[in-house]
Amino acid sequence: MANIRPRRSVLYMPGSNARALEKARSLKADALILDLEDAVAPEAKILAREQVCAAIRKGFGKREVVVRVNPLDSEWGHADVAAIAAAKPDAILIPKVSSPDHIAAVARELSPEDHSTALWAMIETPRGVVNLPAIAAAGEPLQALVLGTNDLIKELGATVMKDRANLLHVLGQIVLAARAFGLSVIDGVYNDISDADGFAFSCFQARQFGFDGKTVIHPNQIETCNLSFSPSMDEIDAAMRIVAAFSKPENLGKGAIKLDGRMVEKLHADAARRTLALAEAIAGL
Ligand SMILES: CC(C)(COP(=O)(O)OP(=O)(O)OC[C@H]1O[C@@H](n2cnc3c(N)ncnc32)[C@H](O)[C@@H]1OP(=O)(O)O)[C@@H](O)C(=O)NCCC(=O)NCCSC(=O)C[C@H](O)C(=O)O
Numbered sequence: 001m002a003n004i005r006p007r008r009s010v011l012y013m014p015g016s017n018a019r020a021l022e023k024a025r026s027l028k029a030d031a032l033i034l035d036l037e038d039a040v041a042p043e044a045k046i047l048a049r050e051q052v053c054a055a056i057r058k059g060f061g062k063r064e065v066v067v068r069v070n071p072l073d074s075e076w077g078h079a080d081v082a083a084i085a086a087a088k089p090d091a092i093l094i095p096k097v098s099s100p101d102h103i104a105a106v107a108r109e110l111s112p113e114d115h116s117t118a119l120w121a122m123i124e125t126p127r128g129v130v131n132l133p134a135i136a137a138a139g140e141p142l143q144a145l146v147l148g149t150n151d152l153i154k155e156l157g158a159t160v161m162k163d164r165a166n167l168l169h170v171l172g173q174i175v176l177a178a179r180a181f182g183l184s185v186i187d188g189v190y191n192d193i194s195d196a197d198g199f200a201f202s203c204f205q206a207r208q209f210g211f212d213g214k215t216v217i218h219p220n221q222i223e224t225c226n227l228s229f230s231p232s233m234d235e236i237d238a239a240m241r242i243v244a245a246f247s248k249p250e251n252l253g254k255g256a257i258k259l260d261g262r263m264v265e266k267l268h269a270d271a272a273r274r275t276l277a278l279a280e281a282i283a284g285l
């Protein structure tokens with residue numbers, strides 16, 4: 001099983017907020033997005049870039065570190081990419097990706113020494129959704145798609161619905177595109193920090209769609225998120241039983257077997273191995 005990196009909870013914080021950058025070192029988010037884009041006011045952009053570079057160099061333990069830069073066509077974009085790549089985060093998150101050209105343009109800005117920096121792409125414009133297959137097919141170093149529901153709702157002229165009935169087609173399309181090209185896929189944020197039940201539902205819904213995790217905006221959303229995107233004890237138990245059943249001598253070479261009165265195929269064994277690998281990776285965090 002290839003390396004699995006848990007990306008259950010992916011916490012945004014404004015790069016201009018020194019307290020949040022420090023606090024993140026004590027939080028159990030799997031990944032952090034240090035934001036230079038929309039969460040940072042224009043007058044704080046340079047300070048945010050400097051603070052974020054210093055914070056990356058100090059380190060965030062085992063947490064995956066991702067920096068959202070400003071778009072290349074903004075006055076900060078090119079300098080953001082140069083400075084952030086030199087600080088060596090795990091990935092750079094490109095906002096408002098509407099075509100594969102946006103990814104290629106940022107990739108061109110990375111020097112050959114920056115080859116360890118992956119790219120993540122935000123899908124948050126109508127064009128980004130329409131062009132999902134081409135964007136997801138961009139290839140290395142693209143590693144993940146992140147849904148931006150706030151911008152998307154705004155651009156669509158839609159309104160926020162608790163059950164996201166007006167976004168279900170997008171949830172399906174982004175997961176489909178990501179899986180077709182072997183990318184991770186992270187759901188958008190839930191703005192109402194005080195609504196624990198609504199947040200838990202949106203995590204449950206995202207997991208059912210196949211997302212690897214969800215972006216969060218406040219420490220109080222992390223635990224629910226981690227729980228929602230972790231294999232449950234029942235899932236781990238079922239996975240172990242499936243793997244064990246396929247390992248029995250009488251089942252070797254069989255494509256389908258009967259287990260507890262149900263048909264189980266090799267594909268279920270593959271999924272079970274992935275579940276166990278994810279559980280192991282989570283335990284190692
Ligand atoms: C929303 C907030 C501004 C609220 O902040 P605050 O008023 O400080 O909240 P609390 O007092 O409840 O905070 C309690 C402690 O937790 C720390 N904290 C809060 N938020 C974070 C965080 N995101 N990361 C790390 N630490 C955090 C506080 O410092 C307090 O700590 P302590 O001092 O020990 O008491 C704030 O939560 C916030 O800024 N959230 C993130 C906002 C953000 O980054 N937005 C941009 C990303 S969302 C987006 O753009 C989505 C996408 O593009 C789209 O289009 O959909």
Ligand SMILES: [Mg+2]
Nearest residue numbers: 038124148151
């Ligand atoms: Mg956005």
